Amino acid sequence: MSNPSMRSVTAVIVVAAGSGERLGYGMPKALVPLGGESILMHALRGVVAADVARQICVAVPKGDTEMRELIADFTVELVDGGPEVSVVDGGSTRADSVRAALAALEEGTEFVLVHDAARALAPERVFQRVADALAAGAKSVIPAMPVVDTIKTVAATSGAGTEIAPEVVTGTANREQLRAVQTPQGFELATLRRAHGAAADFDDQQSASVTDDAMLVELLGVPVHAVRGASQSLKITTPLDLIIAEGLLEGPLGMRWVEG
Numbered sequence: 283m284s285n286p287s288m289r290s291v292t293a294v295i296v297v298a299a300g301s302g303e304r305l306g307y308g309m310p311k312a313l314v315p316l317g318g319e320s321i322l323m324h325a326l327r328g329v330v331a332a333d334v335a336r337q338i339c340v341a342v343p344k345g346d347t348e349m350r351e352l353i354a355d356f357t358v359e360l361v362d363g364g365p366e367v368s369v370v371d372g373g374s375t376r377a378d379s380v381r382a383a384l385a386a387l388e389e390g391t392e393f394v395l396v397h398d399a400a401r402a403l404a405p406e407r408v409f410q411r412v413a414d415a416l417a418a419g420a421k422s423v424i425p426a427m428p429v430v431d432t433i434k435t436v437a438a439t440s441g442a443g444t445e446i447a448p449e450v451v452t453g454t455a456n457r458e459q460l461r462a463v464q465t466p467q468g469f470e471l472a473t474l475r476r477a478h479g480a481a482a483d484f485d486d487q488q489s490a491s492v493t494d495d496a497m498l499v500e501l502l503g504v505p506v507h508a509v510r511g512a513s514q515s516l517k518i519t520t521p522l523d524l525i526i527a528e529g530l531l532e533g534p535l536g537m538r539w540v541e542g
């Protein structure tokens with residue numbers, strides 16, 4: 283159950299301004315259909331169902347009109363007392379999109395959850411775990427999962443995305459100390475603004491190395507806490523991920539399948 287006093291000072295940023303190159307649909311990933319609706323609509327319905335925030339700010343691709351129309355229609359469906367929904371133009375990197383939304387949050391906001399539209403099926407309980415940890419005093423909270431593969435380090439990363447050329451293995455990481463990190467990631471707003479402010483001067487190489495918001499908070503020296511994520515929160519990145527997401531919605535077990 284959501285905490286009303288926490289909810290009244292919390293916002294959720296949904297970043298949906300990516301192009302979806304790895305999915306390869308030739309359209310922004312958030313518009314790609316999933317179970318008869320766009321990925322974006324699934325993500326927004328999940329955020330509203332979690333009921334942890336009084337405002338939602340969505341970062342969409344600059345120049346987009348289609349997502350803006352979908353969001354306007356979705357907003358009409360919301361009941362009285364539901365969250366305020368706003369839209370901003372995203373930037374050329376994920377961090378730029380987050381920064382654009384951070385600048386647009388309402389006065390009085392104290393906490394923010396940053397969520398990937400691409401994690402369209404993230405369950406309510408994960409939003410609530412993150413919000414509960416913030417309410418308990420954490421300044422930075424991420425959902426995380428144990429790693430199931432053995433992870434090796436290599437001499438050079440010669441391939442981006444899924445393409446990997448032959449390369450030399452330099453070691454094996456201790457899996458007990460590794461976590462696969464998801465969204466929504468929750469922050470005290472002032473801390474996240476400070477973290478993104480510090481990153482605004484990064485050069486291109488540094489900017490490219492920023493893959494989540496918690497990294498920037500780590501650089502400030504502020505502790506980041508991990509709570510349990512969920513397999514359903516998978517990031518729809520490749521065609522296989524979309525097949526899995528469709529299976530979660532429509533398969534024999536569908537969304538009735540849940541884990542802790």
Ligand SMILES: Nc1ccn([C@@H]2O[C@H](COP(=O)(O)OP(=O)(O)OP(=O)(O)O)[C@@H](O)[C@H]2O)c(=O)n1
Nearest residue numbers: 297298299300301302303304374375379399400
């Ligand atoms: N400039 C960007 C890049 C990414 N994102 C968002 O960040 C989330 C995670 O990014 P990813 O899954 O990598 O999405 P894309 O950047 O669209 O994917 P790709 O790298 O395959 O193009 C997504 O919800 C995406 O829309 C964003 O808002 N702005």
Ligand SMILES: C[C@](O)(CO)[C@H](O)COP(=O)(O)O
Nearest residue numbers: 376398463464465493494517
């Ligand atoms: C933020 C994130 O979803 C956490 O796992 C992830 O780092 C985004 O990475 P991407 O390369 O921008 O998809």
